[in-house]
Amino acid sequence: ATVTAAVHAILHDHAGLEGPLLPVLHAVHARFGHIPPEAVPTIADALALGRAEVHGVISFHHEFRSTPAGRRVIRLCRAEACQAVGARALAAHARDRLGIGWNQTTEDGAVTLEAVYCLGLCACGPAALVDGVPVGRVTPGTLDQLVATA
Numbered sequence: 001a002t003v004t005a006a007v008h009a010i011l012h013d014h015a016g017l018e019g020p021l022l023p024v025l026h027a028v029h030a031r032f033g034h035i036p037p038e039a040v041p042t043i044a045d046a047l048a049l050g051r052a053e054v055h056g057v058i059s060f061h062h063e064f065r066s067t068p069a070g071r072r073v074i075r076l077c078r079a080e081a082c083q084a085v086g087a088r089a090l091a092a093h094a095r096d097r098l099g100i101g102w103n104q105t106t107e108d109g110a111v112t113l114e115a116v117y118c119l120g121l122c123a124c125g126p127a128a129l130v131d132g133v134p135v136g137r138v139t140p141g142t143l144d145q146l147v148a149t150a
Ligand code: FES
Pocket: 077, 078, 079, 080, 081, 082, 083, 117, 118, 119, 120, 121, 122, 125, 127
């Protein structure tokens, strides 16, 4: 009921806006840190859209999560320059160490692993964003430490 009430309030704030779906989704995401699945039917009904349509927009925009993020969010760069200096092996190490794939969160809620595509830190790759902070020259050792302190 809390989610529905909050979503109704957000919808109310955005009433009359042209093309309200994205602003509404951003507001819901900002409020909860993800878009709770139970928000989708409320949003779809209020904006006279299909649920599949709303789901489609959520999954198209990678910045939207459907589940709560872990305490630490590690986003590894998967673009070319970083790949050339070991990002692929680093990603494999991260997935092994955490036992999860991209866009997943460890069962204990400690770490979420996500991909990004170039952070403008190509000169000091492999690069990552750790809780929104850019980090260069990430090694498997750095990663283990980030996981251990999450
Ligand atoms: Fe990774 Fe540019 S390719 S930061």
